[in-house]
Amino acid sequence: MAKQVSKQYAELSKKISLSPGLPVTNPSMPYWMDPQSPITKHGRNSLLPEYADIVIIGSGITGTAIVRTILDNYDPNEDKPLTIVMLEARDTCSGATARNGGHITPPLYHDYSDLKEKYGAETAKRIIRFRLAHLENLLEVAEEEDLLVDSQCRRVQTYDVFFNQKLFDKCKEQLAIYMADLPAEGANYRVIEDRKGLKALELSPLTVGCMETTAGAVHPYRLVTGILSRLLEEYSDSFQLFTHTPCTSVEATGKDIPFIARTPRGSIKARHIVHATNGWSSHLLPGMRRKIVPARGDMTAQRPGYGLGKSVDGGEDWTGQRSFVFYGGEAKTRYDYLTQQPPPRSSEAMGAGVEKGKGQGLASAGEMMFGGGFLQGGTADTAFFESVGNVDDRTWNFGVVSFLSGALGLYFEPAWGREQVEETEEANRKWAEGRIKAHWSGILGLSADGCPWVGRVPEKISKRNSKDSLLTEKRTLTTNKELSADGEWICAGYTGEGMAHAWMSGTALAQMILGTPDNxxxxxxxxxxxxxxxxxxxxxxxxxANVDDWLEKV
Structure with a gap:
């Protein structure tokens, strides 16, 4: 057995040292992307410009945060307006952002003690507060964009649910440390371990306890495509999006305009190249291989049982108002995650934005957006070695999806009840019958040291040498003097926690690119x-950063 595992690790090590290549052209269809946005194939057949001040590679939540921050905060030069090009290999927002669980549930007490030991208390607190800030930040953005309803961005009560007493006890100790060091942030936590309290949550009798706090949920695809739609319309002279236009290489010119982004449809000269491709980052940045490692995760959209979410002992219907993380064993790294779409009664409100060009179709029907299973079930070890380093989101892991297809009924047994079916054929016509409406996969970007990678890419990592004079001179030659010095930038590596890292990381990177007198x-x-x-x-x-350290923890 040990020999077999050693062989598997050797094969895995070789796999994650290779380029992830370009995204596959025919990926699985995530439930979030139906119906598709009007900008799904934007710019697919449009002529590429010869030059852009900034080329952003990737059209997910990271790239969107970057371009929104720059465009909404840049002081325009009337003679030479800022020009930004966004390149997307497939449809708009068709990568990890449109394939995740829709949960804004940052790891808090879970990581705090380890962060404190590694970086010190003050840095650990800053990381926790940064993660926590994403919910309010995203709510504010959704409101500013008039997307609160259509994006479903909302607060929910979230529950960490434990089925193993040993792990539960350990996590209670970690929570106590977290609450002592961060009393304001920990004030919203509540530990539930009495049978009456657990029953009221409709959880399985096998549940040993849970922890409750406030978190968030969102329809990530609608949020991102809604924002990009506004930017394309409002900044039509400055911002262009080209889908089905993969960036195949980035070259340093050694000239005044330092970079060329090459695509199958033509090349673009640029002063700034921004890598916002997460799991695919190391394709264009070979130095990031084994630093950001792609991994395939699996997701499902499921019809809830008729008995779930109903009034229990006088409680209110909680459909769409809760999210869960389920820990089925002793390992904190083995978990599943669940958010629920708002109930059907929201249909009229959800369609309200269609005439404005913001609404993107059918209202939700309380679907359970359930993912994980990465290290669960009888195929855990096989799934691990198959998933890490895998960038093929055309298919999924059969064992993992089989696990996800049956786990919810057990997590909520016996409250789940009989299977639910939509009342109209229209709502169901594109999706499978039975409990599972859809299943798909997406590519995560695992960071070798567990932290995102944000900022200007050093030339030792990019393997590209810019013009020597640009290393010291201030921006006097650029057509846009308000920007920072020319260069390559990255914002990626969220290790499966993109909704609690990507938006504000992108915002920070954009502010760095915009520049101050000091940078x-x-x-x-x-x-x-x-x-x-x-x-x-x-x-x-x-x-x-050593990816082997991360692999050992798993």
């Missing part, structure tokens, strides 16, 4: 004060 020269780039410094990319961090 118009390379080497003096400054992130906002609220951004965790340990998330910034540097040669020193890059040298230390």
């Amino acid at each position: 118009r020269t390379v080497g003096s780039d400054k992130a906002p004060n609220w951004f965790p410094e340990v998330y910034l990319i540097s040669e020193e961090r890059w040298k230390k």
Whole structure:
């Protein structure tokens, strides 16, 4: 057995050292993407410009946060307006953002003690507060964009549910430390372990306890495509999006305009290249291989049981108002996650934005958006070795999806009840009958040291040498003097927690690109004060990050 595992690890090590390549052209269809946005194939047949001040590669939540922040905050030059091109290999927002669980549920007490030991108390607190800030930040963004209803961005009560007493006891100890060090942030937590309390939550009798706090949920695809639609319309002279236009290479020119982004449809000269491709980052940045490792995860959309979410002992119907993380065993790394779509009664409201061009179709019907199973069930070890380093989101792991297809009825047994069916054929015509409406996969970006990688990419990592003079001179030659010095940038590696990292990481990177009087020269780039410094990319961090450390924890 040990020999077999050793062989599997050797094969895995070889696999994650390779380029992830370009995204496959015919991926599985995530439930979030039906119906598709009007900008799904935007710019597919349009002529590429010869030049852009900034080329952003990737059209998910990271790229959207970056372009929104730059466009809404840039002081335009009337003679030479800022030009930004966004390149997308497939449909708009068809990567991890449109394939995740829709949960804004950051790991808090779960990671705090480890972060404190590794980085010190103050840095650990900053990371926790950064993660927590995403819910309010995304709610604010959705409101500003008039997308609160259509994006379903909302607060929910979230529950960490435990089926193993040993792990539950350990997590209670971690929660106590978290609440002692961060009393304001920990005040919303409540530990539930009495049978009456657990029954009221409709959880299985096998549940040993749970922890409750406030978190969030969102329809990520609608949020991102709604924002991009507004930006394309409002900044039509500055911003262009080209779908089905993969960036196949980035080259350093050694000239005044330092970069060329090449695609099958033509090349674009640029002063700034932004890598916002998460799990695919190391395709264009070979130095990031084994630093950001792709991994395939599986998701499902399921019809809830008729008995679930109903009034229990006088309680209110909680459909669409809760999210869950289920820990089935002793390992904290083995969990499943669940959010629920709003109930059918929201149908009229959900369609309200259609005439404005924001609404994107059918209202939800209380679907259970359930994912995980990565290290669960009888195929856990096989699934692990198959998933890590895998960038093929055309298919999924059979064992994992089989596990996900049956787990919910057990997690909520006996409250689940009989299977639910929509009242109209229209709502069901595109999806499978039975409990599972849809299942799909998506590609995560696992960071070797567990932290996102954000900032200007050092040339030792990019393997591309910019024009030497650009390393010291201020931005006097650029057509847009308000930007930071030319260069390559990255914002990626969220290790499955993109909704609690990506938006504000993208915002921080955009502020770095916009520049201040202190960071118009390379080497003096400054992130906002609220951004965790340990998330910034540097040669020193890059040298230390070892993916084997992450693999050992799993």
